Amino acid sequence: MSAQQRRLGRLERPALMGVLVREIINFASFWRSSTFSATVEPTVYLLAFGFGFGSLVSTVGGYDYVEYVGTGTVATAVLFSSAFPAMFGTFIKYKFQRTYDAILAAPVDTEELVTAEVLWLSVRAGTYGCAPMLVAIAFGLDPSWGMLLVPFIAMIAGFGWASFGTVIAGVMKSIDNFNYVTSAVLTPLFLVAGTFFPIDGLPQWAQVLAQINPLYHLVELVRHAVFGFEPGADLIHLGVLVAFALLMWRLAIHFMEKKLID
Amino acid sequence: MPALRLRGVVKRFGNLTAVDHLDLEVPEGTCVGLLGPNGAGKSTTMRMLTAQAIPDEGEIEILGLPVPARSKEARALCGVVPQLDNLDVTLTVEQNLRVFAYLYRVPRNERKAAVERALGIANLSDRRDTKVDNLSGGMRRRLLIARGLVHQPQLILLDEPTVGLDPQVRQELWALVDRLRSEGVSILMSTHYIEEAERLADTVTIMSHGKAVAAGTPRALITEHAGAEAVEVYGPPAKLQEVELQAKAAGYSTRRTGTSISVLNANGYEGERRPTNLEDVFVLLTGEEIA
Numbered sequence: 001m002s003a004q005q006r007r008l009g010r011l012e013r014p015a016l017m018g019v020l021v022r023e024i025i026n027f028a029s030f031w032r033s034s035t036f037s038a039t040v041e042p043t044v045y046l047l048a049f050g051f052g053f054g055s056l057v058s059t060v061g062g063y064d065y066v067e068y069v070g071t072g073t074v075a076t077a078v079l080f081s082s083a084f085p086a087m088f089g090t091f092i093k094y095k096f097q098r099t100y101d102a103i104l105a106a107p108v109d110t111e112e113l114v115t116a117e118v119l120w121l122s123v124r125a126g127t128y129g130c131a132p133m134l135v136a137i138a139f140g141l142d143p144s145w146g147m148l149l150v151p152f153i154a155m156i157a158g159f160g161w162a163s164f165g166t167v168i169a170g171v172m173k174s175i176d177n178f179n180y181v182t183s184a185v186l187t188p189l190f191l192v193a194g195t196f197f198p199i200d201g202l203p204q205w206a207q208v209l210a211q212i213n214p215l216y217h218l219v220e221l222v223r224h225a226v227f228g229f230e231p232g233a234d235l236i237h238l239g240v241l242v243a244f245a246l247l248m249w250r251l252a253i254h255f256m257e258k259k260l261i262d
Numbered sequence: 263m264p265a266l267r268l269r270g271v272v273k274r275f276g277n278l279t280a281v282d283h284l285d286l287e288v289p290e291g292t293c294v295g296l297l298g299p300n301g302a303g304k305s306t307t308m309r310m311l312t313a314q315a316i317p318d319e320g321e322i323e324i325l326g327l328p329v330p331a332r333s334k335e336a337r338a339l340c341g342v343v344p345q346l347d348n349l350d351v352t353l354t355v356e357q358n359l360r361v362f363a364y365l366y367r368v369p370r371n372e373r374k375a376a377v378e379r380a381l382g383i384a385n386l387s388d389r390r391d392t393k394v395d396n397l398s399g400g401m402r403r404r405l406l407i408a409r410g411l412v413h414q415p416q417l418i419l420l421d422e423p424t425v426g427l428d429p430q431v432r433q434e435l436w437a438l439v440d441r442l443r444s445e446g447v448s449i450l451m452s453t454h455y456i457e458e459a460e461r462l463a464d465t466v467t468i469m470s471h472g473k474a475v476a477a478g479t480p481r482a483l484i485t486e487h488a489g490a491e492a493v494e495v496y497g498p499p500a501k502l503q504e505v506e507l508q509a510k511a512a513g514y515s516t517r518r519t520g521t522s523i524s525v526l527n528a529n530g531y532e533g534e535r536r537p538t539n540l541e542d543v544f545v546l547l548t549g550e551e552i553a
Contacts, residue, residue, distance in 0.1 A: 009334050018365035022350070025361060029352045098348035105312045105342035106365040107334045262275070262306075262315035 011115060015108040019116035022103070027120075038081040038124070039131035042073040046132050049196050050139070061198050063227070070136020071226050072195035074129050074154060075218040079190060082125040082158040086118070086165025090256075091175050100260055110257045118162040118249060125158025126151040133226070146225040153225060156241050157218040163248030170255030194219045214244040263326050265290045265417045265448035266311070271320035273306050273472075280306040282472035283320070286450075288417070293439070293449040295463030297456065297540075299548050303472040304452040305345065308421045311450075312337055325416055338367060341415035343407050345422040345452075349394045355405055356381065356390040359412055366413035376412050383438070384408035400431035407438060418442065420451040424458060436461055456541045466540070470548040480540050487546055488515075488538035489527030495534070496522045517545045 027034075050066040060068045093099040103113055130151055137143060168181050192199060192206050193215035199207050210216040221237040224230055266288035273281040281303040288294045296304050309315040310322060313333035322329040324336040349358050359377045368376045381387045384404040386397075394402060403423070410418065423439065424432040432455075439462050443449055453459055459466050460480045467477040476483055495505045502523045509516050515526045525531050526542055 014364075014367045018361070018367070021364040022361045025353060025357050026350060097350075098344070098346055099350070101314070101344055101346075102342075102348045103365060104314055105337060105340075105344070106362070107338040107367065108365060109334060260314065262273075262309065 010109070011112055015112040016116040016119070018106065018108060019103060019113055020120055023117060023120040027124075034081075034085070034124075035128070038077060038128040041080055042077040042132045043135050045076060045196075046070055046073045046135055050136075053196070063223075064140070066139050067136060067141045067226075068223075069196060070132055070139070070141050071223045072193070072219050073132040074150060074222045075157070075193055075195055075215050076190065077132050078125045078129040078154045078157050078218065079161055079186070079215060081128040082121045082161040083165040083186060085124075086121055086162040087168050087178055087181070088175070090117070090166050090169035091172070091178075094169065094259065095175075104260060110260055111253045114163075114166055114253045114256050115249070118159055118166060118252065121162035121165075122155045122159035125162065126155030129154030129158065133222075141226070144226055146227075146229065149225045150222055153218065153221050153238075153241070156238075156245055157214065160214055160241060160245035160248050163245065163252040166252035167248060167255050170252065170259050189213050189215050192216070214241060217241055263290070264288055264323075265325055266294075266450055267321075267323045268307075269321045271307070271310065271317045271322060273303075273310060273315060273317050280472055281310070281317070284469070284472065284474055286467055286474060286477075288448050288450050290448050291443075291446045292464040293443045293451060293462055295459035295466040296450060296452040296469060297454065297459045297466050297544060298452075298469030299454060302469040302548065304454075304469060305421060306472075307469075308419055308450075308452055311419055312340070312342060338413075339416050341410035341413070341418045343410040343418070343420045343423055345425060347402055347406055349402060349406060349409070351394045354391050354393055355384075355386050355397070358394060358405060359409060362409050362412045368413050376414075380408040380412045383411055400427060400434065403427060403431065403435065404438070407435070411442075415447070417448045417450070420449060422453055423451060424453075424455065432458070456539070456544055460540045468544060468547050475547045476543070483543050484538050484540055487526075488542040489529060490538065491528050491535045492538045492542060493525045493528040493531045493533035494519065494522050494536055495525070515546055517542055 046069050050069045054065040057065055059065060100113065104110065133141070133147060133150060168178065172178060192202065192210045193213055194210065199210045199216065202210070217237040217240040221234055221241070224234050264287045266286070268284055268286040271281055271284045272279065284303070284307060286296070296307065298304050306315055310317050311324065311329065313330040316330055325339050327336040329336050350361065353361070356377060359380045360373070363373045363376050381390055384407065386401060386405060386408070389397065389401065394405070397405065407423065420439070424435050427435070436458065439449065439451070443462070451462065463480065465477065465479050466483060467474050469475065476487065478486070495502065502518070505523050506516050509525045509531070514528065514531060517524050517526065524542060525533070526538060526546065528535065
């Protein structure tokens with residue numbers, strides 16, 4: 001009986017709303033700085049690589065190099081605006097601000113808390129993810145209808161990476177340990193994603209690694225949305241992003257429950 | 263139906279039994295004080311009431327709802343004031359209250375009025391646009407309490423509500439708690455300030471090492487365990503030890519009072535008399551050594 005009652009009360013809208021409202025009101029007080037870092041950082045990459053490398057190579061994989069990087073750094077912007085805020089934000093709210101103690105004393109369960117926070121970060125990632133593409137348009141990338149899908153693709157990927165960040169915050173005992181994840185996981189994934197150079201020039205093992213890298217699939221899918229879809233391959237890219245998002249979401253809930261409920 | 267009932271509740275952390283077969287009841291409309299030294303299991307008990315800790319054994323019922331099975335419904339009816347301030351410091355007073363009006367599902371058309379009412383309770387109406395960072399300690403604590411009341415809960419869980427505050431601020435908060443009780447709200451308040459429990463609580467449960475070692479009205483507990491009067495003897499440590507041994511040999515309970523020794527239940531014992539108090543009972547039952 002009790003199991004059924006609990007299932008009836010899972011992922012309730014008012015609970016998700018409550019957590020979202022808290023995030024949105026808070027965001028209103030720091031949106032300037034986070035918008036700045038989420039959009040300027042990938043833009044710097046875009047300009048540095050686009051013009052630095054662009055002076056050596058004019059085309060990569062058949063694309064103009066600035067357009068190649070402009071579409072690739074959408075993934076960078078998504079990663080930076082979802083995984084990192086999730087890692088640090090979650091840990092700070094848990095450990096230093098004790099926000100979660102207050103929220104979980106209200107009629108909100110850990111599952112709802114995690115879901116709402118990840119959802120909010122994925123909306124932000126969907127928005128910020130478009131910044132490099134817009135900059136690239138200013139530098140000559142031709143607008144296309146497929147670009148309208150980019151915010152949604154970025155949102156799905158952002159949901160996965162925000163969940164990933166929450167998993168890390170849930171597993172780690174200290175904020176210093178985040179450095180291991182940044183250096184050993186995120187930086188390599190960020191580099192073998194086909195953002196700045198095509199992966200087919202890499203050794204075999206790195207190419208295999210790229211296939212299980214959600215960022216690679218995000219880069220490919222965004223590029224195809226902008227320059228033209230390849231239905232078969234893109235369904236696989238989308239499938240990987242959705243699977244990554246679902247897996248990380250459930251893991252985030254699992255580890256946060258372990259952390260928050262004694 | 264009591265507002266809160268715990269029966270045989272056990273919570274273990276590895277080898278440590280933080281709460282050990284605890285029975286506790288808060289009759290509707292009363293204020294129950296949960297009194298005990300640090301580490302007695304008060305905070306763990308509080309966390310179990312909101313299902314932030316899951317008991318290993320025993321039953322918890324809040325307003326007729328079994329916890330943790332139907333904890334979410336129970337939480338919607340409870341107001342929680344935590345020991346550690348967890349307000350959103352970059353938000354204003356009003357924003358903090360508004361967020362909790364959402365979290366506690368106050369219906370849309372009542373939200374504004376609920377926030378105004380809470381501002382009134384906290385006496386912060388003219389500070390509504392002040393960021394929490396810029397409030398004094400007393401104001402923050404008032405806001406923390408008002409935040410827990412924004413949805414007009416039937417049961418309030420206060421965890422050490424006045425810890426670390428100035429005497430003036432404590433008295434102000436006592437008046438606030440007393441007003442809530444007079445309005446018919448049920449209250450469970452954990453504290454290690456004896457005076458607080460003596461003033462506010464209808465009944466007191468004294469906890470030690472995770473167990474309830476005594477329960478009753480403050481007056482009854484004092485009479486039962488410490489008698490009507492105590493004799494207090496002052497002197498150098500050697501003398502105090504001698505008095506302690508003598509009194510114990512004669513069958514009296516004693517407690518150390520720092521610079522003196524108090525002989526409790528002092529009928530027939532010669533010396534300077536004083537009325538007994540809840541602190542005598544507390545020290546007698548929870549032990550003189552600090553854990």
